[in-house]
Amino acid sequence: MISESLKSTLLHYKDLSASFCFLTGAGVSAESGIRTFRGEDGYWTIGSDVYTPQEIATHKLFSQFPEKCWEWYLLRFFKCKGAEPNAGHFSLEQIERTLNDNFSLVTQNIDGLHLKAGSSDKRTFQIHGNINKMRCSEECCLDLFNLPNEVSLIEETKSFSSIAHLLKCPECGAMSRPHVLWFDEYYTEEHYRSESALNSAFRSDVLVVAGTTLLTSLPAHIVEYFANTHKTIIGIDIERNTLAKYADRSHRGEFILAKSSEALSEISKILSDYRIPET
Numbered sequence: 001m002i003s004e005s006l007k008s009t010l011l012h013y014k015d016l017s018a019s020f021c022f023l024t025g026a027g028v029s030a031e032s033g034i035r036t037f038r039g040e041d042g043y044w045t046i047g048s049d050v051y052t053p054q055e056i057a058t059h060k061l062f063s064q065f066p067e068k069c070w071e072w073y074l075l076r077f078f079k080c081k082g083a084e085p086n087a088g089h090f091s092l093e094q095i096e097r098t099l100n101d102n103f104s105l106v107t108q109n110i111d112g113l114h115l116k117a118g119s120s121d122k123r124t125f126q127i128h129g130n131i132n133k134m135r136c137s138e139e140c141c142l143d144l145f146n147l148p149n150e151v152s153l154i155e156e157t158k159s160f161s162s163i164a165h166l167l168k169c170p171e172c173g174a175m176s177r178p179h180v181l182w183f184d185e186y187y188t189e190e191h192y193r194s195e196s197a198l199n200s201a202f203r204s205d206v207l208v209v210a211g212t213t214l215l216t217s218l219p220a221h222i223v224e225y226f227a228n229t230h231k232t233i234i235g236i237d238i239e240r241n242t243l244a245k246y247a248d249r250s251h252r253g254e255f256i257l258a259k260s261s262e263a264l265s266e267i268s269k270i271l272s273d274y275r276i277p278e279t
């Protein structure tokens, strides 16, 4: 699946003790049963009886109808909570242990599966948030709180009022909000570590992009930076997408037409005896 030329490129960077940034999207979680948001039957295509997902996942709707917004997120929360990491997630955890500080992971996924697989908080940038967390909607603090397990009661009662008290900010008592970036919001460092994510990507020698069509701006910005600075881009997806062109044109880059789990596990094996440079 990985061509001889790509293998020699990876060995070349391994000999140089180069740094790698991995960028992951919905395709990586799809193998864990989390539907890709924009695919047929994806979350972004199923809204409520009145609103489309693009309308629900906004600060505007939350400020008007927080309960509708929360209900929709809670349904997704239960789906993500039941999902387990797949071989792609575990390969990335293995690669991080091998590369240490020469590794960073920028993910568009909000399901938290990279952390569940053991990837570190420090080197994992969840730029769109994490659905397992909530934070104060009034911004009284920057703390993130775990969604209480008792919110599952809504599955039986179908009534938001039965669980509304569980979604209060533990600090000030205001309504909390899902810790996710909405369509009408911008990336911020304090909530999403977006500047840190960009900086660690820009410092890297090689970019490996798995399972995303780059529809969101920060990941697209990272890929364009690598293209413009003639660095290596390796793309992985089950179909050729816009990323394939970037990968093919980049310095020593290539596109791998494969499942993320299979390609990442191959990459993990090739990098396995990587030596961390002495400082």
Ligand SMILES: [Zn+2]
Residues within 6 Å of the ligand: 136, 137, 138, 139, 140, 141, 169, 170, 171, 172, 173, 174
């Ligand atoms: Zn608060």
